[in-house]
Amino acid sequence: MKKNNHLHRLGLGAFVLLGWLALAVGLPVQAEAAVLQNADCIKCHEAQPREIAEKGRAHKTAIGCMDCHVGHPPAVTDIIPACSMCHAGTPHFELPNCSQCHTNAHTPLDLRLAGDLVNECLTCHMPIGQQLAAYPSAHKDVACNFCHADTHGYIPDCMQCHRPHFAQQTNADCASCHGAHKPLNVVYDDKLADVHCAACHNVAKDELLANPSKHQGLACVACHQEKHKMVPLCADCHGAPHAPGIHARFPDCGSCHNTAHDLVY
DSSP: OHHHHHHHHHHHHHHHHHHHHHHHTTOOOOOOOOOOOHHHHTTTOOHHHHHHHHHOTHHHHTOOHHHHOOOOTTTOSOOSOOGGGTOOSSTGGGOSOGGGTOOOTTSTTSOOOOSOOSHHHHTTOHHHHHHHHHSOOGGGGSOHHHHSTTSTTOOOOGGGTSOOSSTTOOHHHHTTTOBTTBTTSOBOOTTOOHHHHHTTOHHHHHHHHHSOSGGGGSOHHHHSOSBTTOOOOHHHHHOOOSOHHHHHHOOSTHHHHEETTEEOO
16 A cells, blocks of 8 residues: 555656656647736726726727737736827827827827917817918917817807907807907908997997988998908999099099098088
């Protein structure tokens, strides 16, 4: 019986020795590699799935954890992917520092607009940059987030910086004439109320109200059409009402009739 136990110990020792020898000389050893699934991530990482569920946008619906994080320590040490792994092909994606605005990849559109941002914004909002360049104004000299503050998509009221032309003027009224990115290109439609014009051109309005002519019954935009500082010719409405000799001698109607707002008959 003792002899059999001794033989058993010898056999077990030889098996262990052969196993170590196999490892030492690099012989293949049967082992099943662990395969991580997205469901494994949430066992330890609780905050990130919650953030993605709330504000993940396409990161919530189009990809899973393992599409970005292609492994796990210690087998894989560099587990934070570059944004360019998925995002490429536009000027915006070529910006060098994504995390300047996109501070959390799990909430990609929860942006922090810090510093003075201009070129970063214009990589997406190119038509706005073109308007600012084509119609220079003081708005061109400030950073985009000077107006659009700290939150992407925020649109300020004009009155945060500008005084209204008249007390009852609303932010919507401003847009009747001024585009925010080309504010000095003042244009309007034929429904603009006189109060918007009279707020700045009060002398002309007072003269018109005091002058009993047919001009008094016209809206400002009936004559000054579509664009600020558009001044029509009298002949546009009145043609040539006098004899040719009179028009030849007095080509300027105002020589006799004064101004359109204060007519002399």
